[in-house]
Structures are given as structure tokens and as C-alpha cells.
Amino acid sequence: MYPPEFNYVKPNTLEEAIDALSNEGAVALAGGQSLIPLLKLRVVSPTVVVDINKLPFRYVKYGEEVEIGALVRHYELEESPCGLLSQTARNIGDVQIRSMGTVGGSLAYADPRGDWPTAMLAGGAVVKTAAGWREIEIDQLYRGPYVTSLNRGEIITSVKLRCPPKFSYVKFSLRRGDFPIASVAAAAWVKDNHFDYVRIAASGAAEMPVRLKKVEAILQGAPLNRDVFIEAAETAKKEAAPPHDFRTSAQYRKALIAVAVRRALEKL
Ligand SMILES: Cc1cc2nc3c(=O)[nH]c(=O)nc-3n(C[C@H](O)[C@H](O)[C@H](O)COP(=O)(O)OP(=O)(O)OC[C@H]3O[C@@H](n4cnc5c(N)ncnc54)[C@H](O)[C@@H]3O)c2cc1C
Numbered sequence: 199m200y201p202p203e204f205n206y207v208k209p210n211t212l213e214e215a216i217d218a219l220s221n222e223g224a225v226a227l228a229g230g231q232s233l234i235p236l237l238k239l240r241v242v243s244p245t246v247v248v249d250i251n252k253l254p255f256r257y258v259k260y261g262e263e264v265e266i267g268a269l270v271r272h273y274e275l276e277e278s279p280c281g282l283l284s285q286t287a288r289n290i291g292d293v294q295i296r297s298m299g300t301v302g303g304s305l306a307y308a309d310p311r312g313d314w315p316t317a318m319l320a321g322g323a324v325v326k327t328a329a330g331w332r333e334i335e336i337d338q339l340y341r342g343p344y345v346t347s348l349n350r351g352e353i354i355t356s357v358k359l360r361c362p363p364k365f366s367y368v369k370f371s372l373r374r375g376d377f378p379i380a381s382v383a384a385a386a387w388v389k390d391n392h393f394d395y396v397r398i399a400a401s402g403a404a405e406m407p408v409r410l411k412k413v414e415a416i417l418q419g420a421p422l423n424r425d426v427f428i429e430a431a432e433t434a435k436k437e438a439a440p441p442h443d444f445r446t447s448a449q450y451r452k453a454l455i456a457v458a459v460r461r462a463l464e465k466l
Contacts, residue, residue: 202243205245207249211253216351218246225244228251250269253269263358263361268301268356272299281364292375295375301357305339306346309344311378313367313401318357319408319409320384320397326356328352334348343405362386363386366463380458381400382455382458382462384397385398391422392421396414398414404439410455434456438456
């Protein structure tokens with residue numbers, strides 16, 4: 199399929215990009231790995247495509263927090279010293295998708311199966327934006343499948359988080375290199391072999407990536423041992439309210455979430 203006709207601009211500055219995106223029907227283009235297929239399938243028909251790739255958002259800054267520019271490609275994080283970033287990046291799609299797709303694009307697109315939204319939810323990330331010029335806690339970013347709290351024309355410029363000392367990501371896909379049908383990300387701060395602070399997020403457990411707060415409550419302050427992990431997995435099975443779709447049933451997803459929670463905790 200060929201995309202519908204649209205105008206194309208590639209602004210040199212953030213101000214120009216914000217101006218271009220303020221137009222009705224304008225859409226940002228980052229890695230194009232979601233937008234281009236949508237254009238070809240004619241799911242979207244923008245009046246103008248605003249290519250944001252000249253903007254200075256392709257950097258990673260490590261410090262007390264790690265800040266990732268929105269235009270960082272997935273592959274650029276595969277060797278990151280922050281386990282959340284390397285594990286998540288390596289799990290995404292295939293080489294082509296990882297070469298072109300961006301962290302900011304994945305977060306903004308809000309695909310309910312996206313790996314970054316789930317991992318960043320577990321990591322307690324904060325998204326920085328231009329035009330809105332605000333910081334949005336990741337727990338406040340997602341409103342539903344493909345729906346965020348970003349306003350029209352608002353661009354994600356970076357995402358930052360305190361890199362969790364322990365992190366694991368378990369993803370179940372129908373085939374290698376595909377989106378997950380269920381995945382679980384676990385981020386933990388551990389003291390004397392007990393969970394000091396823990397966040398568990400999942401895709402496939404609801405209509406969009408969510409935190410499993412009942413599982414987190416079981417784990418908080420608990421020791422890291424097999425009995426606790428099994429109790430957490432059983433709780434996850436009850437807490438998950440997965441969608442049923444053509445890929446798999448809700449019941450199967452519940453079982454996968456439980457296994458993914460146990461494995462993610464064992465891998466910490
Ligand atoms: C075959 C295939 C397999 C895939 N497998 C996976 C997978 O296993 N896991 C996974 O997580 N993803 C997967 N993806 C999606 C991939 O990760 C995309 O890169 C990602 O969803 C979108 O990022 P992008 O940079 O390509 O965004 P684009 O396609 O350029 O844009 C997507 C949307 O986000 C908006 N946008 C982009 N950047 C910004 C920004 N900075 N601020 C505000 N809005 C912005 C655009 O306007 C557009 O609406 C797959 C894609 C394909 C085609």
C-alpha cells in the first residue's frame with residue numbers, strides 16, 4: 199500500500215518543530231517503525247509529517263539518574279550498564295526495528311504491547327516534554343491503548359530514571375522478534391536479602407501496561423525466596439485482567455503473567 203499524500207518538513211530547531219506540530223493534522227516522525235506502517239495502511243492521514251530527527255535528543259547521560267534522549271535508537275542501549283535499558287532494548291523486535299525505532303517514539307506511541315512502556319513503568323521513569331514543558335511521571339502517562347496524556351503537538355524530549363540496582367524482564371511472544379503477548383518487568387532495591395522497594399509492571403495483564411500493585415504489596419519488605427515468589431505469582435494470576443484477542447485467550451495470558459512474575463523474581 200502507498201501512503202496518502204502529505205507535506206513533509208524536517209525542522210532544524212525545537213522551536214520550528216513545535217511550530218510545525220501545532221498545525222491541525224501534523225504528526226511527528228521519529229524512527230518511523232510504527233508511523234510508516236500506519237501511513238501505508240492508511241490508518242492515519244496526516245496533513246504534515248514533521249521529521250524530528252535533526253533535534254538534539256540523541257544522547258544518554260549517566261549520573262545519579264540516567265537520562266535518555268527521545269531519539270536514542272533501541273540498539274544504542276543494548277550494551278548499557280543500566281540493566282533495565284540493556285535488557286529491554288535487546289528484547290525489542292529485530293535488528294531493523296532496533297536500528298531505527300526510538301525510545302521516545304515507543305513511549306509516545308503507547309502500544310499496549312510495547313516493551314519500553316512496561317520497563318519504564320517498573321523503573322518509575324519520568325518523561326520530559328517540550329511544548330508542554332513538563333515532567334510526567336510514567337504512572338500518569340498512559341490513559342489507554344495508544345492513548346497518552348500528551349497534548350497535541352507535545353514532544354517527548356527525554357526520559358529519566360534512577361537505574362534500579364536489580365532488574366529483570368521476562369517476555370513471551372508468539373514468535374521471536376515479535377511484540378509480547380505477555381511480559382513482566384521487575385525493578386527492585388534490596389536490603390539484607392529483603393525487598394526494600396519493588397515495582398512490578400506487566401503488558402498483557404490489562405488493556406495497557408500496568409503495575410501489579412497487589413503483587414508489589416506482597417513483595418514489599420518480604421525476603422527474596424521461592425515461597426514469596428510463588429505467592430507473588432499466584433497473586434499476579436488473580437490481579438491480572440487480560441484482554442482476549444485473536445492472538446490468545448485471557449485465560450492463557452493470566453497463566454503467562456503468573457509464570458513471568460515468578461521467573462522475573464527468580465532472575466533478580
Ligand atoms: C515488525 C515490527 C516489530 C516490532 N516489535 C516490537 C517489539 O517487539 N517491542 C516493541 O516494544 N516495539 C516493537 N515494534 C515497535 C518499535 O519499537 C517502534 O520503534 C516504536 O513503537 C515506535 O518508535 P519510532 O521511533 O519508530 O516512532 P514513529 O513510528 O516515528 O512514531 C510513532 C508515533 O509516536 C509519535 N512520536 C514519535 N516520537 C515522538 C516524540 N519524541 N514525542 C512525541 N511523539 C512522538 C509519532 O508522532 C507517532 O504517532 C515493532 C515494530 C515493527 C514494525
